Amino acid sequence: MTGLRSRLDAGKVQLGLCAMYPSPGIIERIGRDWDFVWIDSQHGQQDYRDILETIRACEIAGTGSLVRVPWLEAGAIGKALDAGCDGVIVPCIDTIEEAKLAVDAAKFPPYGRRSYGARRQIDLHGRTYADTANHDQLLVVQIESPAAVDIAEEIAALPGVDALMIGPDDLLLRRGISMSQPRSPDLLRSDMERIATAARNQGKLAVGLGFDTAMINLNLELGYQLIISGGDVGFLATSSAAASAQARTVVEGVTVTAAKPGNGPY
Template identity: 35%
Template sequence: MPDALARLHARLAAGETVLNGWLHLPGGISAEVMGRAGYDALTIDLQHGLIGDGGLVASLQAIAAASAAALVRVPWLHPPDLMRALDAGAAGVICPMIDTGAQAAALVHACRYPPQGGRSYGPTRARLTHGEDYALRADAQTLIFAMIETRQALENLDAILDTPGLSGVYVGPADLSLSLTGRATLDFSAGETAGAVAHIAEAAARRGLIPGIFTQGGELARLALSLGYRFVTAGSDFALLDGAARRVLAELRGAAASPSSSASSY
């Protein structure tokens, strides 16, 4: 098992926190920069990011040159997308909009080799990245996160969390707040969304699963940590670049920095 992946699993097994960076931008350079900044893991966003399938391998290669483990947020619950990400060498996948226990089971099934699942054999780059014996270890070392993003998912949370083979759940605050309140925001510090976010972390931890969540860093990341989240995204390349540019210009122009429209970029 490569060093970055071994460190990731060791931290999770010890109950420690993993700080994850989020990648929206294509080309691999931001992946390399974020990786060398010191994130424990980096997630390539193929759902709302600008990378696309054609840029997946370049981003994975850039992450491999740094010290982070690489995950992929796939566009949807579509087995070929899940298998392609894992065959390309991702250490794990994050799947959006998992609303039922049946969908969670389908997610796990697509990521496990027979007889435990239905993943087709063909770990093209994964063998280069993780070793020739990858297929023997893949079921045990692949991280599988189901995203909790809707009221329906909350109603079915127990069934989702009780799915055999699931590594953890990952909260998308923007979609979750949109479903609960009609307004998308990354701020889960108050209201109905706050209660839901706290409940998800507690329910996952009670089962020994990994609770994960997206934040842009700062106070919301610290709040997530205080709630028991152990896989915490603390910034995306797009939002960090946007925020830094705005702050520089605001300082030079003598004005307060305007907030980034981070929910729309998630």
Template identity: 35%
Template sequence: MDRFREAAKARRTLFNAWLTLNNPFLIELIGEAGWDCITIDQQHGLGGNEALLACLTAARAAKLPAIVRVAENDPGLVGRALDAGAQAIMCPLIETVEDAEAFVTAVKYPPRGLRSWGPYRARLDQAGDYFTTANGFTIACPQIETRGALDSLEEILSIDGVDMVCFGPNDLSVALTGRLDIWAKEVKEAMTLVLRKCRELSVMSLIFANDVDFARPRVEEGWDIVAVGTDAGWFSKAAAATLGAARTK
């Protein structure tokens, strides 16, 4: 099953649980809670390859399709995450069309790309010949979070093999305004542009929302995938709220 593409075709927004603690048990709880998919963050998250493998194993058991954000645009990191069972790879800090092309080349097998053969876990979820189906199942998701990526947006979205993009409002707000302000006018204008271009060019759209207040309008706008905060943020807020409630006389 390809939950990402099926939901996008049906214009149904998926809710993404963004993990920075990268704990397998949390993934089981997230699945039980009813989230649609997860992002395992290896750029700003905890753990290395062992944590990644454990999280992808838990995701498969919980029936949660997994996006992995790699630390950088490196074909070794991309291939490792795909072989371990990630369906989608997110790449941060894309600046140019050349960056995006190099990323797609790492995600896709020949003749489109140069991904090396060795899908030791990835093949477990695929019926038939994995090599012939992988390029249509895997997802290359460059992030739009720099001025360069925004300036080259249409060219990046037009690259064969760019299946999805992730709009990063935090980094983009800094790039566009010099301050961390996801509600800035410049960020709102960029969001509108990215979503419109994704629809025009049939590219799936993912956006990270810091909180529910930012997420709700994005769902109404029809983004394909909306991430709402992070596991660490949820825990921090719940821990503070629980303690505050217990201390109240």
């Protein structure tokens, strides 16, 4: 059993980092601060080799790894799982039929039709990795439309679906809400509650996002067990802007006499 799965089975809340840039070195450095890393190959910049190396970096850092594949496509799902991640996130699941296709791709029989033969899994864990893979490697389906929210409990009830994840931005857009409005408890509470309730009623996990105290508290109140609470994009942009602003306050108004041409050593 993987570390992430065992911690979830023990009921522990797990905090996640979203990784959108193809930089395993970032994960080696800061991955240990988090319980799992959400490797976003849907909207992030990772290709397969980046995913593979980021999973390896997660293992070095001692943190879990969940790969969001670009779309509902069996090849991409199987390839991510074969690379050794702790689970896959499949975006934009709107119907029971789509959820069943995700199960087919992510799970070995009797639940699905995942193809056996993962090179890395066999190299690391032997040919019996498939005996526990259906439990050890999570299938997270992402609920991102009002139609999907309406059938969230039916999706959660499918054998092989391990967790439901809210897709807050797409849900807001599909409800006619502009991206100029921040994710807030008032805007998301209803959808978050329905998704979490559906997961809980079926004995499944709920995955949410909470980048500030109010949203983290809402996730906890509703029973979300995996909460993405940081991201490489935000850390890079915020820290860079803060460092630049601090440095500029020091140099503001200072001028330096330029060297005159011809006075240098060359």
